[in-house]
Amino acid sequence: MRAIPSRRRQVLTGLSVFLLLSTLATVAPRGQTDAEDEQDRRSRYARLLQRKFLLEREAQLKELQIHLAEQDSPYLVFDLEEKEIRVYVRVTAVQALPLTGAEMEVLTEAEDAISPQRAWMDRALDLVAKSGDQEAAEIIQPRPEGAAAMDEINPRSVTAEIAGLKETTYPSRYTLLYRQGVAVHIVGDQTALKEGGWVQEKLERLANLLIPPDLPAADEMEPVHTWIHLTMSEEQARAIYPMTFVGMRAMVRLPGDPVF
Amino acid sequence: MKNVGFRIIRAGLLLSLGGAAAFLAAGWLRTSIESRTLPPRLVPEVSALAAAAAAVPTADLDAALADLEKDVNRLEKHLFSLDRQLMRRAPKGTYIVIDAAHNKLWLRRGEKTLRESICSTGSGKILADPAGGRSWIFSTPRGEFHVTNRLEVPTWRKPDWAFIEEGEPVPDRSDALERFQDGVLGEYALAFGDGFLIHGTLYTRLLGKSVTHGCVRLGPIDLKAIYDQSQLYTPIYIF
Secondary structure (H helix, E strand, O other): OOOOOHHHHHHHHHHHHHHHHHHHHHHHHHHOOHHHHHHHHHHHHHHHHHHHHHHHHHHHHHHHHHHHHOOOOOEEEEEOOOOEEEEEEOOEEEEEEEOOHHHOEEEOOOOOOOOHHHHHHHHHHHHHHHHOOHHHHHHHOOHHHHHHHHHHOOOOOOEEEEEEEEEOOOOOOEEEEEHHHOEEEEEOOOHHHHHOOOOHHHHHHHHHHHOOOOOOOHHHOOOOOOEEEEEOOHHHHHHHHHHOOOOOEEEEEOOOOOOO | OHHHHHHHHHHHHHHHHHHHHHHHHHHHHHHHHHHHOOOOOOOOOHHHHHHHHHHOOHHHHHHHHHHHHHHHHHHHHHHHHHHHHHHHOOOOOEEEEEEOOOOEEEEEEOOEEEEEEEEEOEOOOEEEOOOOOOEEEOOOOOEEEEOOEEEEOOEEEOOHHHHHHOOOOOOOOOOOHHHEEEOOOOOEEEEOOOOOEEEOOOOHHHOOOOOEOOOEEEOHHHHHHHHHHOOOOOEEEEO
16 A cells, blocks of 8 residues: 655645535534524514614604604603603703603503503592492592503603693602693502591592593593503602793603613 | 656645635634624523424425525614714714713713813792792703803803892893993803803802702802813703
8 A cells, every 4th residue: 555645645645635615514503494594584583673772762763853853842752761850852862860760650551561550540449448438439440441441551651741740649649640641640649548537528639530521532542552660769759849840841751672 | 857847745634724714713702793892681592582483384484584684784784884873973073971960071082071160050949929920940050052152351240030039120121221230140151052051150158059049050160161172063961
């Protein structure tokens, strides 16, 4: 057997490695089964769908901000992601107040959750039942119809104008009442809730909160209405309340929303 | 000749390795960018979207992916355009921001605060005219305004409520001599519409409190700085 010259051996070795790697490079991806390949493509489809959803939301928030920036007035951003309330002039935040940890309770309508107004209603009805106040029960009784209609609300597009400011005893000390059925309740004091000593006045106010006077009939409502409840300390509520004014607009960045 | 052959093989080998590395890196980068920008809660989880992905018939999957990629590209372009629109709406030049709730005034340029001052704004009190049906609410207006006039050594023309508040008879004529008072508005004043001014005060100890009839009061040093750095049409944002 004749020995292969060393130079030729080197060339052959190099060629073998090249062929092996070339084969691996071309065969490896095809080494997957068709099922695996399809699974990869479906995963990519799901990821792209998610990306599309995120971009759509980001565009929506930016469009809202452009709309608000054109109103010639400062506006609020309730940033539930950053846990801040910010005042904007045009597109610039000029003031921010923190909403700290456990003091904030956010109840937004999620597609898979009981709507907060419905939960409120249940809680209110329970308290009314315990109080034994028939008149009060009559006031509050018709409300679930309206509340139920709002169960289908999509919370992702929230913008509103503060139509009025109210000082209330229940459920919030300070309430920013928005048109179009959007209300942001800044709850500074929940003693009224704990007391359970319901009086007519409180119930009327509750009814006003649940169904604002200029709220259109349930069947006329567009799917942009929601209720957002922010529970914070009395101190924070006091700080935020004076920064608002009738006609002030606001938008909400929900948890998980992109930065805008 | 042998050397040339070997070099070609070596170059081919290196190119193959480089290509494989680039292919792997591109895949990793694409995945990491997508993963990093996914929000945690609002956007449905991939697992939730997997059902939608599973519903696409295999034969249509490539076309569906291509459509989706087109949508994403279109949205990215749209976002770029929205960013530009937002930038165009940013306050231009120097502007004044007033927090009437906390009696603070800022002179700003872009995102930068040039000066922060303590001011006094409207008390929110109501004054009724005992002689007639008129009443006044002493609130600082909220919204977006701009400097409409710049005054040095301004003279105050007392409105009717100033006489009523002091229990004095209201002069009939708007140009009556007793309406004009010097030295009470400080050295400078910036008018921003409907008779509202940013001006000085004799009562600097009350700065930081909501005590005015709607105007915005500043201490003398802050007033000069704001006056010097503002001009006609300087925007004023009050909340």
